[in-house]
Amino acid sequence: NAGVTQTPKFRVLKTGQSMTLLCAQDMNHEYMYWYRQDPGMGLRLIHYSVGEGTTAKGEVPDGYNVSRLKKQNFLLGLESAAPSQTSVYFCASSYSKVGGDSPLHFGNGTRLTVT
């Protein structure tokens, strides 16, 4: 049971390049989330999904797109990377049948540097 797996673990991009971060969970969770974390700060919600085929904006959605074509995968895309998107990105998932009475499970993060 792998839990929440994020790929890649590290990536360096040049300004203007694009990339996709993959989050995969094997717990049959319906809710999935993408957060970013900058040095000395807490987690900020980028986008989230409450089920296959649905996505919604979080606190800081600009410059990012997401897709949830399969229940187990949540993709975060950067179409044209900017230095301000240098950050550590965390994915999380949660069982939804009982709403807030279930914990969030986090991946180990993707460290992205945009030069």
Next chain:
Amino acid sequence: DAKTTQPNSMESNEEEPVHLPCNHSTISGTDYIHWYRQLPSQGPEYVIHGLTSNVNNRMASLAIAEDRKSSTLILHRATLRDAAVYYCILRRLVRTSYDKVIFGPGTSLSVIP
């Protein structure tokens, strides 16, 4: 969105109890109180959660005020491995299409040997 406030930092001596406070004065009746912690260079990990009653598990205890406007995470004997950032967040009770889970900056706990 319901918000929580926590002290920026706290210190504790090793092997002593630690009480980490969280204020959530705008909590609604359908919000669960969750606690997570983040060790350096790792993703956050779940610690404990509750709705109205105090909760205990192998990691910690959660004490919830009667009016639910505040809560306290209790680590019974702090160890050096408990040095981390601790986050208190609110999650909706009912299954809903609106589950915008917002984290604040958390409390950075230092444990002194």
